[in-house]
Amino acid sequence: MPSVENSPRTLYDKVFDDHVVFTDGKSTTLYIDRHLVHEVTSPQAFEGLRNASRTVRRPDCTLATVDHNVPTSSRKTYKNVSSFVEEEDSRLQCMTLEDNIKAFNLTYFGLSDDRQGIVHVIGPEQGFTLPGTTVVCGDSHTSTHGAFGALAFGIGTSEVEHVLATQTIITKKSKNMKIQIDGPLGPGVTSKDAVLHAIGKIGTAGGTGCVIEFCGSTVRSWSMEARMSVCNMSIEGGARAGMIAPDEITFEYLKNRPLAPSYGSAEWDAAVKYWKSLKTDADAHFDIEVYIDSRDIAPTVSWGTSPQDVVAITGKVPDPKDYEDATKRAGIERALEYMGLEPNTPMEEIMVDKVFIGSCTNSRIEDLRAAARIVKGKKIASNIMRAMVVPGSGLIKKKAEAEGLNQIFVDAGFEWREAGCSMCLGMNPDILSPKERCASTSNRNFEGRQGAGGRTHLMSPVMAAAAAVTGHLADVRKLEGFDEGFSIVDMPKVSVGSDHEQDESTDEAYDDKTLDMPVGENLHAEEGSASGSAAGFPPFTTLKGFVAPLDRANVDTDAIIPKQYLKTIKRTGLGVALFDQWRYLPNTKHQENSDFVLNQEPYRGAKIMVVTGPNFGCGSSREHAPWALLDFGIKCIIAPSFADIFFNNTFKNGMLPIPIADQSVIDKIAQLAVDKKEIEVDLVNQEIKTEDGEVISTFEVEDFRKHCLVNGLDDIGLTMQHEEKIVKYETKRSDIYPWLEGTGYMAKYRKGPVKVEAARVPRAGRSKNPDW
Numbered sequence: 001m002p003s004v005e006n007s008p009r010t011l012y013d014k015v016f017d018d019h020v021v022f023t024d025g026k027s028t029t030l031y032i033d034r035h036l037v038h039e040v041t042s043p044q045a046f047e048g049l050r051n052a053s054r055t056v057r058r059p060d061c062t063l064a065t066v067d068h069n070v071p072t073s074s075r076k077t078y079k080n081v082s083s084f085v086e087e088e089d090s091r092l093q094c095m096t097l098e099d100n101i102k103a104f105n106l107t108y109f110g111l112s113d114d115r116q117g118i119v120h121v122i123g124p125e126q127g128f129t130l131p132g133t134t135v136v137c138g139d140s141h142t143s144t145h146g147a148f149g150a151l152a153f154g155i156g157t158s159e160v161e162h163v164l165a166t167q168t169i170i171t172k173k174s175k176n177m178k179i180q181i182d183g184p185l186g187p188g189v190t191s192k193d194a195v196l197h198a199i200g201k202i203g204t205a206g207g208t209g210c211v212i213e214f215c216g217s218t219v220r221s222w223s224m225e226a227r228m229s230v231c232n233m234s235i236e237g238g239a240r241a242g243m244i245a246p247d248e249i250t251f252e253y254l255k256n257r258p259l260a261p262s263y264g265s266a267e268w269d270a271a272v273k274y275w276k277s278l279k280t281d282a283d284a285h286f287d288i289e290v291y292i293d294s295r296d297i298a299p300t301v302s303w304g305t306s307p308q309d310v311v312a313i314t315g316k317v318p319d320p321k322d323y324e325d326a327t328k329r330a331g332i333e334r335a336l337e338y339m340g341l342e343p344n345t346p347m348e349e350i351m352v353d354k355v356f357i358g359s360c361t362n363s364r365i366e367d368l369r370a371a372a373r374i375v376k377g378k379k380i381a382s383n384i385m386r387a388m389v390v391p392g393s394g395l396i397k398k399k400a401e402a403e404g405l406n407q408i409f410v411d412a413g414f415e416w417r418e419a420g421c422s423m424c425l426g427m428n429p430d431i432l433s434p435k436e437r438c439a440s441t442s443n444r445n446f447e448g449r450q451g452a453g454g455r456t457h458l459m460s461p462v463m464a465a466a467a468a469v470t471g472h473l474a475d476v477r478k479l480e481g482f483d484e485g486f487s488i489v490d491m492p493k494v495s496v497g498s499d500h501e502q503d504e505s506t507d508e509a510y511d512d513k514t515l516d517m518p519v520g521e522n523l524h525a526e527e528g529s530a531s532g533s534a535a536g537f538p539p540f541t542t543l544k545g546f547v548a549p550l551d552r553a554n555v556d557t558d559a560i561i562p563k564q565y566l567k568t569i570k571r572t573g574l575g576v577a578l579f580d581q582w583r584y585l586p587n588t589k590h591q592e593n594s595d596f597v598l599n600q601e602p603y604r605g606a607k608i609m610v611v612t613g614p615n616f617g618c619g620s621s622r623e624h625a626p627w628a629l630l631d632f633g634i635k636c637i638i639a640p641s642f643a644d645i646f647f648n649n650t651f652k653n654g655m656l657p658i659p660i661a662d663q664s665v666i667d668k669i670a671q672l673a674v675d676k677k678e679i680e681v682d683l684v685n686q687e688i689k690t691e692d693g694e695v696i697s698t699f700e701v702e703d704f705r706k707h708c709l710v711n712g713l714d715d716i717g718l719t720m721q722h723e724e725k726i727v728k729y730e731t732k733r734s735d736i737y738p739w740l741e742g743t744g745y746m747a748k749y750r751k752g753p754v755k756v757e758a759a760r761v762p763r764a765g766r767s768k769n770p771d772w
């Protein structure tokens with residue numbers, strides 16, 4: 001469905017335009033083609049549906065699995081989740097998902113199914129993820145799916161509920177950013193190094209408010225696996241999503257995938273024709289452009305506690321003394337202390353305790369093959385206490401076993417595990433002990449991420465393999481036997497075109513089917529008062545109170561609430577967990593650290609928080625972060641900038657995040673906070689005032705969000721009032737993109753096209769879900 005506009009558009013513009021159900025020009029209701037669900041971020045969403053007597057609108061476009069909480073130990077004796085998952089909270093989350101799957105009749109890959117695995121691995125593997133689709137999941141690394149030219153992004157639990165109920169999401173158009181990488185990568189250098197290098201260059205807030213298109217000859221030469229590793233980490237660069245234009249490599253990957261249109265069918269041909277139109281037009285505008293010369297990319301590793309803290313393996317640990325900026329210097333000092341590193345230590349001299357090859361970034365077959373090539377015939381070093389390989393899915397595990405990769409790893413001393421998130425995020429038994437240092441192929445090195453006090457160094461699979469066999473961070477290129485001609489990935493055998501090539505024939509083919517999108521109507525704002533189903537939160541008009549000052553930058557959601565508190569199936573009671581690692585003394589059960597601001601008066605009763613550094617709430621999509629703040633009593637956060645998903649999540653809970661770019665205003669509010677003065681946030685007039693009523697600053701807020709906050713409205717109810725528009729979109733969608741209806745497994749059990757009405761009403765026993 002090409003857009004009504006004729007001006008040159010980016011890939012992102014095109015996919016976005018093709019999914020507009022309606023818009024007021026600012027907030028847009030976007031149709032969602034594919035919804036992936038996992039056990040951590042869905043229980044509260046299903047509970048919300050139940051409480052409001054709502055159903056899942058498109059079970060045929062929803063796919064669920066368990067990944068975060070599951071043990072990766074052998075499943076030989078597996079009977080059911082309730083006997084297999086030992087940890088009580090983890091078990092409850094897994095069982096709750098299974099109950100919800102049954103109740104709402106959804107497709108599910110459970111632990112006895114080879115198709116189970118990390119949600120971002122199984123979607124592409126099954127062909128559930130397709131070019132030109134919108135893909136969401138209550139998980140920040142949904143950006144992975146952008147490797148297919150899909151617009152894929154993480155959402156919070158309230159948005160999961162919104163998508164389950166309406167198959168749409170309310171969003172705002174992001175900016176366009178381009179990262180172009182040209183030239184061949186050197187031996188031993190992978191797409192993981194490229195993305196770590198890029199994040200080092202742009203910073204973890206570099207892509208905030210943007211969708212990144214990765215392009216250039218380097219990107220075009222990558223396999224789908226390599227592309228997924230890069231799009232996966234777009235979120236670490238602050239972007240909502242990363243995208244790569246689909247090409248022959250993409251189509252080749254999708255051929256014969258169970259949930260993709262059948263290869264060779266008319267549907268496949270029509271799909272490919274559409275997919276070929278998904279390229280950025282020659283003169284399309286990008287708001288931000290970044291160019292990287294592939295020759296500048298070395299095997300790259302992280303040294304600190306943020307994914308932007310990276311350096312070439314040939315480099316050294318940075319010296320805070322080299323930094324003039326006091327905040328930056330303090331940040332590096334804090335990171336080095338946490339990581340137990342001395343300034344100027346050569347990276348190659350850093351000893352390692354554990355090695356983890358896995359996660360949604362690097363657990364695909366190609367990653368395992370590459371790592372196996374490095375360890376083949378070698379043994380892990382004697383100081384390595386544990387080295388594990390965790391395939392991303394049961395199918396990858398099987399394939400690797402058929403190729404003998406498991407034996408190579410086991411012979412070298414690695415553990416060969418079952419699929420899951422594993423030690424990427426210790427929500428399951430695979431964790432680091434305090435101070436243990438891990439060479440990890442995952443994507444986040446935040447404090448406590450892999451276990452309280454654990455120290456993570458991010459790197460590629462071959463670099464992790466090199467660390468395993470040497471016992472320290474090592475340059476894979478220097479390993480004995482490393483052959484200069486070593487190509488990490490088997491380069492695809494298909495020829496590919498350039499990034500911004502236009503296929504003029506394709507757009508035309510869809511012109512006559514253009515959706516008539518009601519652009520410009522103020523559709524969201526038309527309901528002035530809460531309808532029966534739309535009442536949500538206490539209205540937010542003004543808020544007066546003490547302000548807790550937090551003098552930090554890039555505060556990630558793992559720091560706001562660590563993983564051990566994500567195992568709840570409720571939204572409430574999380575205040576105690578807020579800033580757990582900073583608020584409580586190490587190794588104590590909630591013994592307060594009196595230095596931390598929220599343990600001091602009057603901040604224990606703060607209603608507002610002012611953060612002096614940018615990018616508050618970066619990282620994971622966990623809505624537990626705003627729930628914890630709210631439960632503590634903080635309803636408004638003022639900061640120079642916010643990470644996108646966190647920003648959305650706060651509004652969904654009746655909270656107000658206020659971004660203020662002018663640092664002098666932030667500093668003024670921080671000073672009032674330190675002076676223990678109250679301030680007043682007046683949302684109606686969009687002003688921040690002193691306790692005496694003097695206006696400190698005005699602020700911006702989107703009309704629709706303000707409307708919902710001031711009236712205490714839940715936007716699911718509002719969206720449902722637009723049922724007709726959604727149905728109209730769905731009707732056209734079935735007509736234009738028939739391959740998106742009732743996917744593979746479901747399709748076997750239906751006759752003719754999916755009837756939206758029928759698909760919308762889950763009734764126990766209506767159709768036998770083949771996955772149960």
Ligand SMILES: CC(C)[C@H](C(=O)O)[C@@H](O)C(=O)O
Nearest residue numbers: 040139140141425620621622
């Ligand atoms: C549990 C989930 C909310 C989280 C995410 O959004 O990323 C997790 O996958 C992570 O990697 O931290």
Ligand code: SF4
Nearest residue numbers: 141359360421424425
């Ligand atoms: S980042 Fe880690 S925890 Fe999050 S989905 Fe990926 S593998 Fe799972």
